[in-house]
Amino acid sequence: MKKNEKTAELQETADDRNGSLLRIENLEVEFHTVEGIHKAVRKVSYEVKMGETLGVVGESGSGKSVTALSVMQLIQSPPGKIMGGKILFEEKDLLSLSKEEMNHIRGNEIAMIFQEPMTSLNPIHTCGKQIMEPLILHKGYSKSEAYEKALQMMGQVGIPIPRQRMKEYPHQLSGGMRQRVMIAMALVCKPKLLIADEPTTALDVTIQAQILELMKILRKEMNSSIIMITHDLGVVAEMCDRVVVMYDGQIVEVCKVSDLFRHPYHPYSEGLICSIPSIGGTRRKLYAIKGTVPSPYEEKTGCSFAPRCQYAKDICRRQCPEMTDLGNGRLVRCWNYRETGNLMETAKESPEGRGKA
Amino acid sequence: MNVLRYLGRRLVFTVFLLIGVTMMVYIISYMVPSDPVVANLSARNLNNEEMVQAYREKWGLDQPVYKQYFTYLNNLLHGDMGTSLRTERAVMEDLKLYFPATLELSIFGILFAVFFGMLFGIISAIKRNKWVDQILRGVSVLGVSVPVFWMALLLLFVFYLKLGIFPGPGRLSASLTPPVHKTGLYTVDALLMGDIKVFADAFKHLCLPGICMGLFTMGLISRTSRSSLLEVLSLDYIRTARAKGLRERDVIIKHALGNSLISVLTVIGLGFGNLLGGMVLVESVFAWPGIGQYAYKAAQNLDFPAIVGVSLLIALNYVVINIVVDLLYCVLDPRVRYM
Numbered sequence A: 001m002k003k004n005e006k007t008a009e010l011q012e013t014a015d016d017r018n019g020s021l022l023r024i025e026n027l028e029v030e031f032h033t034v035e036g037i038h039k040a041v042r043k044v045s046y047e048v049k050m051g052e053t054l055g056v057v058g059e060s061g062s063g064k065s066v067t068a069l070s071v072m073q074l075i076q077s078p079p080g081k082i083m084g085g086k087i088l089f090e091e092k093d094l095l096s097l098s099k100e101e102m103n104h105i106r107g108n109e110i111a112m113i114f115q116e117p118m119t120s121l122n123p124i125h126t127c128g129k130q131i132m133e134p135l136i137l138h139k140g141y142s143k144s145e146a147y148e149k150a151l152q153m154m155g156q157v158g159i160p161i162p163r164q165r166m167k168e169y170p171h172q173l174s175g176g177m178r179q180r181v182m183i184a185m186a187l188v189c190k191p192k193l194l195i196a197d198e199p200t201t202a203l204d205v206t207i208q209a210q211i212l213e214l215m216k217i218l219r220k221e222m223n224s225s226i227i228m229i230t231h232d233l234g235v236v237a238e239m240c241d242r243v244v245v246m247y248d249g250q251i252v253e254v255c256k257v258s259d260l261f262r263h264p265y266h267p268y269s270e271g272l273i274c275s276i277p278s279i280g281g282t283r284r285k286l287y288a289i290k291g292t293v294p295s296p297y298e299e300k301t302g303c304s305f306a307p308r309c310q311y312a313k314d315i316c317r318r319q320c321p322e323m324t325d326l327g328n329g330r331l332v333r334c335w336n337y338r339e340t341g342n343l344m345e346t347a348k349e350s351p352e353g354r355g356k357a
Numbered sequence B: 001m002n003v004l005r006y007l008g009r010r011l012v013f014t015v016f017l018l019i020g021v022t023m024m025v026y027i028i029s030y031m032v033p034s035d036p037v038v039a040n041l042s043a044r045n046l047n048n049e050e051m052v053q054a055y056r057e058k059w060g061l062d063q064p065v066y067k068q069y070f071t072y073l074n075n076l077l078h079g080d081m082g083t084s085l086r087t088e089r090a091v092m093e094d095l096k097l098y099f100p101a102t103l104e105l106s107i108f109g110i111l112f113a114v115f116f117g118m119l120f121g122i123i124s125a126i127k128r129n130k131w132v133d134q135i136l137r138g139v140s141v142l143g144v145s146v147p148v149f150w151m152a153l154l155l156l157f158v159f160y161l162k163l164g165i166f167p168g169p170g171r172l173s174a175s176l177t178p179p180v181h182k183t184g185l186y187t188v189d190a191l192l193m194g195d196i197k198v199f200a201d202a203f204k205h206l207c208l209p210g211i212c213m214g215l216f217t218m219g220l221i222s223r224t225s226r227s228s229l230l231e232v233l234s235l236d237y238i239r240t241a242r243a244k245g246l247r248e249r250d251v252i253i254k255h256a257l258g259n260s261l262i263s264v265l266t267v268i269g270l271g272f273g274n275l276l277g278g279m280v281l282v283e284s285v286f287a288w289p290g291i292g293q294y295a296y297k298a299a300q301n302l303d304f305p306a307i308v309g310v311s312l313l314i315a316l317n318y319v320v321i322n323i324v325v326d327l328l329y330c331v332l333d334p335r336v337r338y339m
Helices: A002-016 A064-072 A099-105 A127-139 A143-156 A162-167 A175-187 A205-222 A233-239 A257-262 A267-274 A314-318 A342-349 B002-031 B036-040 B043-047 B049-058 B065-077 B091-126 B131-145 B148-162 B186-193 B196-233 B236-243 B248-276 B280-285 B291-300 B304-332
Strands: A020-033 A036-049 A053-057 A080-089 A110-113 A193-197 A225-230 A242-247 A250-256 A324-327 A330-332
Touching: A020 A064, A020 A225, A036 A053, A036 A064, A036 A080, A036 A225, A036 A250, A053 A064, A053 A233, A064 A080, A064 A110, A064 A193, A064 A225, A110 A175, A127 A143, A127 A162, A127 A175, A143 A162, A143 A175, A175 A205, A205 A233, A225 A233, A233 A257, A242 A257, A242 A267, A250 A257, A250 A267, A257 A267, A267 A342, B002 B065, B002 B304, B036 B049, B043 B049, B091 B131, B091 B186, B091 B196, B091 B248, B091 B280, B091 B291, B091 B304, B131 B196, B148 B196, B148 B280, B186 B196, B196 B248, B196 B280, B236 B248, B248 B304, B280 B291, B291 B304
Parallel strands: A053 A225, A053 A242, A110 A193, A193 A225
Antiparallel strands: A020 A036, A020 A080, A242 A250, A250 A330, A324 A330
16 A cells, blocks of 8 residues: 555656756865865766655765765865866756855755754754744744744654743754754755755664654655655665665766666665665575775776676776766666676575575 | 752852861961061061060960861851961951952953953954964964063053053052942942042053953963864754854854853853962062962961961852852753753
8 A cells, every 4th residue: 555655656756846956967076185185076967856855875985965065065165175066956056156145045945954963953052943043044034933833843843742842952852853853943944955964874763764754744745855865775765766876976876766676787786785684585695795985085097886896897997987878867887787687686596594694 | 949959069068178278278388397487577586585485375376286277267167367477467357458459350351361362262263274363373372371470561661651551550540549448349449439530540550460461361261262163163063053044153153152162161260260369470560459469478478377368268269260150051051951
């Protein structure tokens, strides 16, 4: 029943909401540190459509958060610096806006939720005050109007006894409650785009599920687009319409979520899918992508995944592949995408008992 | 409720602390290889055995030191801090006379230090590593490291002698009569009397020694508030504040400053305590009749009651300041409040 609902929802997404809300084009971000120049984001391009939830997946250091922070222009500078590219939000290039204009967009039209609810709220202001702040700032609400609206928002994100909670300080709330406050704060101005940077990573599993459920409900109510940054493919499967896979500052694959799980084309995506433990079905040895992320300061020739890739050939080490458009919104950055799928096959065919492993 | 219990606990603690202070001072004075009789009687009287004996008896110096100590404690409990060997006045009276001068100067000094220290610290943090920051950091280091007597002379030389903007040493110009003693703070007393002229003069006299005293603390406050603000500005909730679309100025004023103040407060408290102990060098150069000079002279004369009295006063200052600082923590930081 639930599955049907989700398919229906996806269908709707594909059909009705094709206008582009945010388009990132060839974004390049570097960090100039004592150790050298770290190219954290290398010519990243993706788009978020109206009403769509886009997953951005990758391990730590893949540049997924940095890309999102660039959209908000919250990169600490120095050492961070946006070296090139465009970030088009409703066809306006955010990178060319003045500080004032950008402030008007931040928290109002684009809002962000962060990973650490424990440290992302100001300890010396009440939760109520922190939720009211964007309303007073962007919508010109009076204090009492903002109070009522914030109260309503707190109820909407499922905080019990909101009137009491309004007066409380962040340290008096649990992690899950704090994340709800963060969400209330982000959504209170009804932003067109919500960037959620690992919103559930720091939470207990049961709370994670609650927060994801809440975000789904709110997405429907508010009709906002969401960029869901995560390293948890479970979250992607649960929440997203399309997914962008990032590795070492580059996008390696873009596709619909269903396509990613059915047939990932990039060896890295494939590795990710195969390293998800499954409950039920045949027992198999859990797959781990060998090696580690390359040093950010290294000068790279060739595909940066090549050293860890089981399909790697000579050309992979010599020349970095370009994005290949496979049609139907699928893009992949790999010389060997036609050959991938071995891992998935092996995983299916050779079940291995836990005893053996 | 919580606050009252806290204050009660602190008060009990304070009593023990003060007893400890008296004990320490007595032990140290006893161990000093010197004799108050020698320090206070003239050479001729010292040769006179009867005179020496009479002096010892008069001041209780013929008693064993523990007896002296308990007599002192007993008197202290009855509000009597003893009589100064040097001034021959009750120590309590002396402290009432000298402490207000220091208090007035210290308040001026700490206000100066807090205002400029925080201002410089905040500007430094915002303009981190720019030339403004470098200059202000230089000023702070200078404030901390320049010898205070030299600074006192320099200020007097430039602003009194050469430019004539500020008056010279003393608390008031010779042509004016001091206001009636109510609080002992000339500026406050003058205002209470409604005498603006005396107020202005007393205030002008405060400036140079006050700045001189405050410079060191200003340097400390500026450095602490810079680093504290920079630390706070790198925290997650500041990123949240920026993500809300607040202007950088509001991010700093509404979200960063209050948090960064928490660690600066400690420095301010300690700095103020330090100033209230009196600064002998500044007081000497500016002929300021404060507690520092009084303590210095008491030490020179091995004037035990006065030494213990000043020590008690200084200890009490720190206790009171610490309590105030702790209460301010509660105001600033709800996490402390709800503990």
